[in-house]
Amino acid sequence: MSTSQKAVRPLARCLRSLQSQRQSANNFRTLSSSARCNVEAVVDSTPEKPIFDPETVTSIKGEKALMKSGILPIGSRRRRAAIKSSDNIPFEQLPYLCFQEARKVLQEDREEKLKLIATERLRISNMLARDPSTFKGGVLEKETKLSSMRRYLEWLKIQADINDPLIKKRFEDGEGDMNKPIYRYLADRKWREYQRKIIVQRIEQFGIVPDFLPHFEPTAEVQLAFKNRNVQPGEYIDSRVSEVAPRLKVQVFNKGERLVTVVVIDGDVPDAEKDRFGTRSHFIATDIPLSPTDTSIPLSKVTKEQLVQPWLPPFAQKGSPYHRLAVFVLEQQPGQPKVEAEKWAERDNFFLKSFIGKTRMTPIGFNMFRATWDDGTAGVMERASIEGADIEFKRKKVVALKPKQKARGWEARHASDKYKSLRR
Amino acid sequence: MLLPRLQPPLRAALTSIARSAPSGSQTTCLNDAFAQLAIKSSRRMNGAGVTFVRHASHKAQGAVNKAKDGPGKRLGAKKSGEQYVIPGNIIFRQRGTHWFPGDNCAMGRDHTIYATESGYVKYYKDPEKNPKRQYIGVVFERDQVLPLPRNAMRRRKLNMVAQKREQPKVLVQTDLVMEGDASTGVVLKQKKNKERKGEEGRNLRLRPGYMYRESNWEIGRAAERAQVTVREFKPRDRWTAWRKATIRKAKNAEKRGLGRKIGSKK
Numbered sequence: 104m105s106t107s108q109k110a111v112r113p114l115a116r117c118l119r120s121l122q123s124q125r126q127s128a129n130n131f132r133t134l135s136s137s138a139r140c141n142v143e144a145v146v147d148s149t150p151e152k153p154i155f156d157p158e159t160v161t162s163i164k165g166e167k168a169l170m171k172s173g174i175l176p177i178g179s180r181r182r183r184a185a186i187k188s189s190d191n192i193p194f195e196q197l198p199y200l201c202f203q204e205a206r207k208v209l210q211e212d213r214e215e216k217l218k219l220i221a222t223e224r225l226r227i228s229n230m231l232a233r234d235p236s237t238f239k240g241g242v243l244e245k246e247t248k249l250s251s252m253r254r255y256l257e258w259l260k261i262q263a264d265i266n267d268p269l270i271k272k273r274f275e276d277g278e279g280d281m282n283k284p285i286y287r288y289l290a291d292r293k294w295r296e297y298q299r300k301i302i303v304q305r306i307e308q309f310g311i312v313p314d315f316l317p318h319f320e321p322t323a324e325v326q327l328a329f330k331n332r333n334v335q336p337g338e339y340i341d342s343r344v345s346e347v348a349p350r351l352k353v354q355v356f357n358k359g360e361r362l363v364t365v366v367v368i369d370g371d372v373p374d375a376e377k378d379r380f381g382t383r384s385h386f387i388a389t390d391i392p393l394s395p396t397d398t399s400i401p402l403s404k405v406t407k408e409q410l411v412q413p414w415l416p417p418f419a420q421k422g423s424p425y426h427r428l429a430v431f432v433l434e435q436q437p438g439q440p441k442v443e444a445e446k447w448a449e450r451d452n453f454f455l456k457s458f459i460g461k462t463r464m465t466p467i468g469f470n471m472f473r474a475t476w477d478d479g480t481a482g483v484m485e486r487a488s489i490e491g492a493d494i495e496f497k498r499k500k501v502v503a504l505k506p507k508q509k510a511r512g513w514e515a516r517h518a519s520d521k522y523k524s525l526r527r
Numbered sequence: 528m529l530l531p532r533l534q535p536p537l538r539a540a541l542t543s544i545a546r547s548a549p550s551g552s553q554t555t556c557l558n559d560a561f562a563q564l565a566i567k568s569s570r571r572m573n574g575a576g577v578t579f580v581r582h583a584s585h586k587a588q589g590a591v592n593k594a595k596d597g598p599g600k601r602l603g604a605k606k607s608g609e610q611y612v613i614p615g616n617i618i619f620r621q622r623g624t625h626w627f628p629g630d631n632c633a634m635g636r637d638h639t640i641y642a643t644e645s646g647y648v649k650y651y652k653d654p655e656k657n658p659k660r661q662y663i664g665v666v667f668e669r670d671q672v673l674p675l676p677r678n679a680m681r682r683r684k685l686n687m688v689a690q691k692r693e694q695p696k697v698l699v700q701t702d703l704v705m706e707g708d709a710s711t712g713v714v715l716k717q718k719k720n721k722e723r724k725g726e727e728g729r730n731l732r733l734r735p736g737y738m739y740r741e742s743n744w745e746i747g748r749a750a751e752r753a754q755v756t757v758r759e760f761k762p763r764d765r766w767t768a769w770r771k772a773t774i775r776k777a778k779n780a781e782k783r784g785l786g787r788k789i790g791s792k793k
Contacts, residue, residue, distance in 0.1 A: 317678035375689040495692035501613050
């Protein structure tokens with residue numbers, strides 16, 4: 104949601120409530136026999152489109168209309184229904200004594216933490232000012248001490264806000280500001296609770312770790328969508344759907360801007376000559392800016408400078424086992440030299456391990472989908488001018504180790520063609 | 528005074544006891560006799576009391592009465608290390624999991640280890656995977672070693688051949704029949720569709736007994752193919768049963784009436 108919309112939202116809400124009040128006033132029967140003052144005014148008003156409030160919309164129609172205009176309704180539908188029916192008294196004015204006392208305790212704790220943060224900041228600045236030669240271990244000791252102090256400071260920042268009910272509410276409504284450490288911390292925790300577990304399971308189940316990378320710990324959430332088709336990790340995607348490049352939503356949980364590279368690799372390219380599976384890169388784009396607040400990466404809108412290899416629609420020839428299409432988000436080193444497009448123009452036999460080794464990037468996010476032969480594959484291959492749609496893979500016949508046993512008994516006696524009709 | 532008067536019933540009681548259980552002497556305690564009398568009434572109510580006696584000759588517990596050594600189950604290794612196998616070959620038969628399936632192997636319903644790829648059998652341990660388990664794997668080349676180094680790429684084989692894709696034939700079915708030739712002139716006629724509903728596209732083959740017919744299972748599916756739907760039978764649905772019965776009776780009555788008419792005319 105844009106900031107202007109955010110800013111306007113309470114105003115619009117206010118106006119709407121005023122309107123409703125006025126309408127209710129109009130409904131009163133006046134005792135005068137003359138027409139009501141606003142009756143004439145009503146004539147020229149056209150039926151206005153209903154305006155939905157992202158805080159109170161509960162109908163599916165309303166939610167869709169809102170999302171079409173680019174505004175996400177807050178929290179859950181249940182939460183919005185609750186907001187609609189409750190008085191929405193702010194926490195400070197809630198008439199519950201125990202709740203208010205508890206808030207006081209939490210506020211005291213927060214004050215304490217803020218003091219600690221201030222002292223820690225002072226200590227860090229003092230440490231920075233100190234000459235490294237005064238330490239026993241020199242520069243290294245200074246750096247380790249500084250890093251541990253910074254870690255402690257980050258922890259304190261989170262601890263100052265973690266018990267705040269207002270922050271919890273804002274996070275659950277999806278209004279958290281990802282520039283603040285507490286919301287990033289909460290988002291990370293939420294991701295690790297379920298979504299990350301699924302991704303880790305896919306990495307294990309589909310052999311992503313030994314096949315694509317020797318080891319990998321995802322630290323960023325990657326969501327994948329083709330137009331309006333959201334992809335669950337590992338799902339089979341119709342070749343007609345995956346003909347256009349997907350849209351990535353990458354949520355990082357550490358602060359700062361960074362540049363990332365997105366790589367899409369097919370890990371199961373059949374190679375009948377060598378009787379093995381090869382790899383093929385379907386998309387490479389580098390220098391894509393990413394931050395905790397700026398999460399969307401539409402791969403179809405990548406600029407020419409960023410593009411190394413344009414999107415090649417995934418395809419699987421008939422009969423070949425399913426193809427794993429792995430989408431990796433790689434974080435680039437700050438001030439890293441640009442990836443040369445000419446050097447990485449070859450699609451076949453693209454090995455992510457060597458790519459990472461040469462460009463010194465670190466994989467942070469992962470998602471995947473699968474492709475098989477379907478009705479649209481031949482058309483997709485034709486449109487992308489890929490050859491090989493007329494090839495079909497069939498299982499090799501396995502030669503038995505033992506010779507077939509000679510027929511004995513009834514079977515031997517009825518072996519001649521005379522009894523052909525009896526055979527199955 | 529009292530004693531002689533009591534004597535006759537007592538004696539009767541004693542004799543009855545003596546008849547049921549012959550006691551050793553007449554001089555058994557009178558008290559005993561009374562006690563037995565008292566118990567006897569209650570026992571009659573409960574039925575005869577049964578007492579078991581355990582003799583030392585037969586043991587019921589312990590290792591004595593176990594099943595005898597049955598026939599051998601032919602368990603064990605069916606393929607030795609480095610022996611060539613093809614997919615489906617049984618490598619090891621076992622009760623329980625003495626061995627686990629490693630690379631390119633799988634475990635059957637009865638823990639049998641069998642090969643899923645053709646290659647050479649390797650028996651090995653993989654302490655990184657599990658420190659206690661022992662595995663059976665299959666490698667593609669004889670000199671390859673299992674277990675693979677940690678985080679090394681898996682060895683995989685395609686085991687497939689590339690062929691020209693068979694285009695599915697599009698059969699154009701027409702009901703037009705050409706009759707005659709160039710000399711007489713050609714007449715196009717529409718073939719009469721003889722096939723009954725559900726009998727379209729039957730595959731009639733010569734079957735045992737010199738009959739051109741479908742196989743039995745296909746005949747069994749005929750109603751399904753013709754999309755004949757029968758209302759599901761509901762037990763105790765008296766309303767439907769009554770309605771059907773009345774319809775049937777009416778029909779029968781009508782038939783009977785017709786028959787009589789025909790008969791009377793004759």
